[in-house]
Amino acid sequence: MDNFQNNDFSVSQQSSSSTLQLEFRGSGSEYFRIWIVNLLLTIVTLGIYSAWAKVRRNRYLYSSTHLGGSSFEYHGNAIAILKGRIVAFVFVFGYQLAFRFSVPLGFAMMLMMVAVMPWLVWKSLQFKLYNSSYRGIRFGFRGTAGQAYSTFLLWPLLAGITLYLLAPVLHQRLKRFQHNESRFGSTHFSFNAGVGQFYWAYLVGIGILLAGVIVICIGFGSTVMALFAGGHGDKFDVAAAASFGLFIFVLYMWMFAIYPIFLTLLQNLIWNHTKLGDHQFKNNLQWGRMTFIAITNILGIVCTLGLFIPFAQIRSLRYRVESLQLEVNGSLDDFIAETQEQVNATGEGMADLLDFDLSL
Template sequence: MQMDPPANRPTHHFNFHGNGAEYFGIWIVNLLLSIVTLGIYSAWAKVRTNNYFYGNTELDGDRFEYLATPMQILIGRIIAIVAVILWMTLSQMSPKLAIGLALLLALAFPVLAARNLRFDARMTRFRNLRFDFAGSYVGAYVVFLLFPILAYGLIALCFGLVAWGASMHSVAIIVVGVIAAIGAGIFGYGLTMAAVASYVINGYRYGTSKFKGKIAISAYVKIALGAATALVLSMLLIALAMLPIGLSELVQAAMQGASMEDIQQDRQLAMTLAGMMFGGYLALLLAGLLVFAFVKVKIRNYVLGQVQLENKLQLGSNLTVAGFLGLVVTNLLLTAFTLGLGRPWVEVRTARYLANHTQVSGDMGFTEARDHNGGRDNAIADEMVDAFDLNIAVI
């Protein structure tokens, strides 16, 4: 759903002005003080980090602001840590109790997710207007709980068909069940992810102005099919490339009259096979990174391409798979060869790359937006989501 744009509609690109060396100073101080204070300073560290990244992100000559205070973060973090410790302690006392607590957490997750989105939105300001999130709790339960249960249930039914085929010793039923399970998994992924993206996008506000976007399940299904195809083809190519090497070495040793015991004790052959396995592992790693880059780029470009603000502004993203893959690989190498000290440069490079490939089309001076009068909220849900690793990723 695109706007009907005038021929000369302006396009405004995001810009990120931070640099690795400057951020390294903030990052290392945050790290050291968090260690010295046994984690207490981490609340101030989070605010300083967000202030740096928000403050260095520019759109049409103005920069974003992060409004949360360290005390908001600290109170939320303390409550989240106490909840995690309580959960771990009670889980050790009884497996049944652990299951019950996990179910309670699952039931609470939609509320935590909605409040987390609201907090993050309200803590962000641009041109003196705060963002907001107005998604309902009912909608949160539908997209974060009901749809995933339906998806997993559909997959379980397909595996039940596989089990039935195995009990009947029917290869045909097993094959049909496996194919159905794969199809159900892809459809369930598309259904759930499209629902989450739609809920988040249409719940966001800039002041009182509404974001909107029509997200299609079919788009996510196509992306999932493309990723699955790429992964399967990559694995086949790797197998076809590695197999002849191993077979040729074994055949050559056998032709020279070597026995199985000799072959097992042949160091050169063992090193060749070990090298082949290592090469295969690296190839699989690269294939996995390629699939990750493909999914990330396609989803981000598609989702942002659907987002509008009051039919006045159109968001867009033009990432490329090759460019993003190059960023991911170089970031991994930078992190590995600096033993983690290159992390600030990784974060800055990523922020700059994403900003440079994100744009807004339309008149940035439209005047319909007004600031909302929603409260500043607390950071409890935000920290609970982080503590239990329940973060929501739409793009």
């Protein structure tokens, strides 16, 4: 699961239906205090505190996220996260150092990184879900190492060989693996979006991108041509140069604005085809709202020299989470009680399995 993946995450159940909506009971100012302390301590300790910073941040975000009157909890261990980051650092440092000694050694190190990375991602997914809980019941991940290598090694290679024509297939396989193999207690998630639906989302996103680029190029076509054709000798057309600068700026802003559209298409597709047992998720992100949040966040970060970052993160996360609903088939309390009984009967059996987090 991507994330649980905001000024306020809280939950209310609609009396007229069995639909539960996620919210967030935190604030940008609270998160700013956590963020600034984490940042300063991470700098002072040369990055070592970053593992404890992650635990502190996640505990705040999880505890602020509510569903049906109860919050989520994060149980990650900072030492385990630090070990994962040390492993990642050793691999990256070794990769950089190997090429300084010899090219063959560098390629050997690169192949070793490629070979071990799916296993590390698999363990990280296990760690992340097992250390998340709701109403005292842990999440979990049952996927195997073989599935991880197929998802994170085979399909990326195939996508690269086909010049990423198989990128939607890769994306669908990745989400199918993540969601199908995740569980809440003994109840499993399921994912039923097909490859064709991912191709359609990609085509729509790329089509909107290209349409915008074409319109921008047509609108600025004459002024851009004037920049190259209007100069004579030492003369320089300042107006044409200014128009060209504006053209680049508008083009960049369109590239930036298209990301929320693409994100909206994909997140709605993914969660609208995800279930927890018999309970269906529904997602209703609006690209206009996503784009507004993204643009105003960037402006706030630039104008405050970065101090708006935690507020921007909360604004974006709040909207994404509060767009997600769970349509409960029956009573959530009955479902939780039944799940708790099943967990108590079977036992977790996971405590000694997971003590590692790559912290992707």
